[in-house]
Amino acid sequence: MNFKEEIKRRRTFGIISHPDAGKTTLTEKLLLFGGAIQVAGAVKSNKIKRTATSDFMEIEKQRGISVATSVMGFEYRDLKINILDTPGHQDFAEDTYRTLTAVDSVIVVIDVAKGVEPQTEKLVEVCRMRQTPIIVFINKLDREGRDGFDLLDEIEEKLSLTVRPLSWPIGMGQRFKGVYNLYEQKLILFRPHGKQAEEDVIEITDLSSAELDKQVGEAAANELRDEVKIIREVYPAFDRQAYLQGHLSPVFFGSAINNFGVKELLDCFVEIAPHPLPRFTEERQVDPAEDQFAGFVFKIHANMDPKHRDRIAFLRICSGKFARNTNYLHVRQNRKMKFSNPTSFMAARKEVIEEAFPGDVVGLYDSGNFKIGDTLTEGEVLHFKGIPSFSPEQFRYVNNADPLKQKQLAKGLEQLMDEGVAQLFTREVNGRKIIGTVGALQFDVIQYRLEHEYGASVQYEPVNLYKACWVQCKNEAALKEFLKRRNRDMAKDIDGHWVFLAESAWALKMAQENHPEVEFHFTSEF
Numbered sequence: 001m002n003f004k005e006e007i008k009r010r011r012t013f014g015i016i017s018h019p020d021a022g023k024t025t026l027t028e029k030l031l032l033f034g035g036a037i038q039v040a041g042a043v044k045s046n047k048i049k050r051t052a053t054s055d056f057m058e059i060e061k062q063r064g065i066s067v068a069t070s071v072m073g074f075e076y077r078d079l080k081i082n083i084l085d086t087p088g089h090q091d092f093a094e095d096t097y098r099t100l101t102a103v104d105s106v107i108v109v110i111d112v113a114k115g116v117e118p119q120t121e122k123l124v125e126v127c128r129m130r131q132t133p134i135i136v137f138i139n140k141l142d143r144e145g146r147d148g149f150d151l152l153d154e155i156e157e158k159l160s161l162t163v164r165p166l167s168w169p170i171g172m173g174q175r176f177k178g179v180y181n182l183y184e185q186k187l188i189l190f191r192p193h194g195k196q197a198e199e200d201v202i203e204i205t206d207l208s209s210a211e212l213d214k215q216v217g218e219a220a221a222n223e224l225r226d227e228v229k230i231i232r233e234v235y236p237a238f239d240r241q242a243y244l245q246g247h248l249s250p251v252f253f254g255s256a257i258n259n260f261g262v263k264e265l266l267d268c269f270v271e272i273a274p275h276p277l278p279r280f281t282e283e284r285q286v287d288p289a290e291d292q293f294a295g296f297v298f299k300i301h302a303n304m305d306p307k308h309r310d311r312i313a314f315l316r317i318c319s320g321k322f323a324r325n326t327n328y329l330h331v332r333q334n335r336k337m338k339f340s341n342p343t344s345f346m347a348a349r350k351e352v353i354e355e356a357f358p359g360d361v362v363g364l365y366d367s368g369n370f371k372i373g374d375t376l377t378e379g380e381v382l383h384f385k386g387i388p389s390f391s392p393e394q395f396r397y398v399n400n401a402d403p404l405k406q407k408q409l410a411k412g413l414e415q416l417m418d419e420g421v422a423q424l425f426t427r428e429v430n431g432r433k434i435i436g437t438v439g440a441l442q443f444d445v446i447q448y449r450l451e452h453e454y455g456a457s458v459q460y461e462p463v464n465l466y467k468a469c470w471v472q473c474k475n476e477a478a479l480k481e482f483l484k485r486r487n488r489d490m491a492k493d494i495d496g497h498w499v500f501l502a503e504s505a506w507a508l509k510m511a512q513e514n515h516p517e518v519e520f521h522f523t524s525e526f
């Protein structure tokens, strides 16, 4: 197979949902179709959501498990599919945001009874920002849930997506009879526990056919006819181009646990989902089919074993062919590096690979050289865009609790920040360090890891802050004036960029009003 064909056959995507909607179950069923796993229950994934927020030891354990499921590759219908796992726990939302920079499309799972939940809203917003193509899977139709049209309205309203159902449920819960696949014009009868047989898939191109009544009963058949009529009148026809541009989201219904509607979803996904797309760098657009290799690190995973402080950096290949034992330029450090054990992930199996193609993710063993967002190339200086840090929402002063371990603390903090666990700000007035995170859980994780991996100990102290935002100003004099006036509220991030620490929403609003020339940014990339 030539290089271009290798690119064309790749589909790299993420599954996102609010915890408990069925992401893990769906992932597992997809892997079963791909033959990547043989039995259900093989994917433990990042299932840390049911633990109490204080139980971070459990989370640490799960973190170990989740390395194996960070990337799950499998072959299906001659295609190479890469599923990138996203943590379900909201305190790790930033990990998920970053993983979304490495996918070409996403599937959003929604619980039919719960509808659009907060975590889904946040994650879809990140996808929309990047115009990532989105397919929606409404799950748990074997249970009673909300009316299909109500759900579509809610998705359009809360997620700002234009939707087009490609399958439609016939009843739900006890009355669930199956779905009508509008894409392939087939009726698929529901059998619990994945006991689907070939004869349960019936081609019905004309819904007025008496076959429909025979299969699902007259009342359900008429209901389906009415509903499909509404769908055809109200929703735009499916247009692949609109989907690829992130303007139209097809919707499927099913029940992941019963393996129902999953194959239809996968079959449609492989037909319509994009192959690896061009990516943007500060310098230029990078096309996957370029000869020269380029890729970026979107996730760093620390080793759980304190005796081995190595980490795995996950690299998304954006162009060219990546090869083992070849010298590449680490752009930020301006030095050559080669990798003797690049790892690929096929579900729970890990193996050393010789080469990888655009769309693939390889794991690189790292002893502390990488930081999230780092670029590797064959020599060109490129900086991939779209891997921002987000404004943290929880803050604490961090104090050294053991003066003899100052060095260890500095090193530990630096490495944890490189991994993207949290963000570190240094106050301009007094040099005090503040850790900012998206979720409260990270404070425990940081304290624990500093102690166990670096032998350093810290104490936290509350600090009353509402938000940290990056500031920028084209007018030198105005910036100087702002920095002077707000000196008390200024800090620098780890890269030396100015950050405004707002004590309240009101303080932020006042600063924005009083300094109209200063731009306040809520992500580190602007």
Ligand code: G4P
Residues within 6 Å of the ligand: 017, 018, 019, 020, 021, 022, 023, 024, 025, 026, 049, 088, 139, 140, 141, 142, 143, 254, 255, 256, 257, 258
């Ligand atoms: P998540 O990764 O999005 O957090 O969700 P996960 O797949 O773990 O699913 C959450 C719960 O919903 C699980 O039940 C799972 O079995 C159930 N579930 C998933 N798909 C369906 C479905 O189609 N129908 C029904 N009725 N349930 C579904 P649990 O009891 O919380 O966990 P477990 O003991 O089954 O693992």
